[in-house]
Amino acid sequence: MLEFRYLARKRGNCRISTNRRRRTFSVDKFFKISERNSTIGNEIIGGLTTFLAMAYIIAVNPSLLEAAGIPFDAALTATCLGAAVMTVAMGLIANRPIALASGMGINAIVAYTLCLGETAVDWRVAMAIVFLEGIVILVLVLCGLRKAIMDAIPASLRHAIGIGIGLFIAFIGLKGGGLIVPDEATILAFGDLSSPIVLVSLVSILLAVVLQALNVKGGLLISIVVATIVGIPMGVTPLPTEWNFGLDFSAFAAPFQTVPGTDTMAIVQVFLQPALLLFVFSLLMSDFFDTMGTVVAVGEQGKFVDKDGNVEDIQPILAVDSVAAAAGGFFGASSITSFVESTSGAAAGARTGLSNIVVGILFVVFAFFAPVIGMVSASATCGALVVVGYLMLSDVTSIDWSKIEHAFPAFITILGIPLTYSITNGIGFGFISYCIIKVVQGKACEVKPLMWIAAVAFMVMFIVG
Structure with a gap:
């Protein structure tokens, strides 16, 4: 009898162990973790690293949007939940380690140009503009135009975009x-x-450099955490002074809210003021090409870009990013876009969408504990960003520097992105110079039609401002 009980218990333990293996295997299979030479541990570390590198948005975005007229708590809720939903969507649908959140630059345009500038529209109208911009980009993706433009870019320019973003x-x-x-x-x-x-x-x-040299797993994450702790006694790491445990959903569905003082929805107001449609175009250009550069940069770190700079399975990535732009307007969080800080997570080992699940969960958690994220200073993330920049420069040997039609557009792109503090501007300089050089060389026919269209669009954007 005792022997029978022992065997039964042993078989039960084996069954539990088998079930555990099956559960682990299912996660592995769904996210293709082993197939991409990663581990669950690498994905968790990568997700934590990405989150800490981009967590500043939790403090910065609500402050900017509050200046535009959105209640701080509502802006905080929209920022965190919008980022969480779209980051998880990218992980589940595209299965790539590309996290998303409200884009810096566009949120400043929303606050200081649309809401506080000469246009001075209500914040709900500004969110309607963002929403429409996202819808237009989604249509372009569904028509295949966004991917076609990426395919039309010369390989040298694709590599240059990643290098420029590294700098x-x-x-x-x-x-x-x-x-x-x-x-x-x-x-x-x-x-x-x-x-x-x-x-x-x-x-x-x-x-960050020492741990990278020693090949320590999670080295970038460790550098951020240790620097944050070191900064406490030095007065660099700000300690929380108050706690906010509530959520405010009043900014949700902003484009479809009625504008105070009128009897019309915000999205209708955009069409009643045609000049506002220019902002739809301006934001579209920024979102369109910022994402293009970010995806290439993260792809190079995450090993899903080929030698010609082509991103594998890019269509679902672009589709999710396009939906995210519209979702940002709907949530009242400004345009949600792919974050270039995702390169830090990819450099830390993230290869799949599982890291996005980690990032998404953390965004939800810190919707309630935003002051904790406020402790992670720019000084603490400095090392991680510098090391990621160094890693991204390795692609410079892939550019043919012997031919000016490839070398100069690449050079001006690499230079333009950091010096103008804009990925879009740098890409625009590269596109326009590439087309001009080809014309001068009598090789205009080698430029693909979509490159001409994109170059003209950039010229219009630069002229209109």
Whole structure:
């Protein structure tokens, strides 16, 4: 009898173990983790790294949108839940480690140009403009135009976009960490080494580089956490002063809310003021090409870009990103877009959409605990961003520097992205210069029609401003 019980217990344990293996295998199979030479641990670390690198948006976006007239709590809820929903959607549908959140730049346009500038529209109308821009981009994706434009870009320019973004990311890290500061005489200057902000930045860079050299798993994440802790006694890491545990959904469905003082919905107001449609075009250009650059950059780090710069299975990525733009307007969070900081997670080992699930869960959690994220300073993430920038420069050897029609457009793209603080501007410079050089060389017929269309669109954007 005792032997029978022992065998039964043993078989039961085997059954439990088998079930556990099946559950693990199902996650592995769904996200293709082993197929992409990753592990669940790598995906979790990658997701944590991406989240910490982009978590500043939780503090920055609500502050910008509050200036536009949206209640802070409503903007915070919209920012966190919008990012969570669309990041998880990217993970489940496209299965790529590309996280999304309200885009910096576009949120500033919404706040300071649309709502507080000469146009001075209600914030609900601004969100309706964002919503319409997302719908237009989605139509372009469904028609195959967005992918066709990416396919029309010469390989040298695709590589240049990723390299330029690498420099951009490193520049953002150095600027946020106080190592690069504005200067009236020289435009830029070296920061004050005695400043606590700079000292914490140096700690984060040193840690990130050393851990990268030692091939320590999660090295970028460790550098962020340690630098955050080091910054506490130095007064660099801000400690929470208040807690907010509530959610405010009053910004949701903003385009379909009635504008105060009128009896019409916000989205109707856009069509009643045709001049606002120019903003739809302007935001569309920014979203369209920012995402293009981001996807290429993350793809190179995540190993889903081929030697010619073609992104594997790009259509679902572009579709989710397009829906996210419209969703941002609907949530009242400004346009939600792919975040270039996702490259840090890819550099930390993320290869699948499982890392996105981690990011999405953290966004939901910190919708209630935003002050904790406020503790992660720009100095703490400086090292991770600098190392990611260094990693992205490795693609520079893929460009043919012996031919000016490839070399100069690549050069001006690489230079333009960080110096104008805009991925879209850098891409525009590259497109226009490529077409001009081809015309001068008598090779205009080699330029694909969609490249001409994109170059003209950029020229219009630059002229109109």
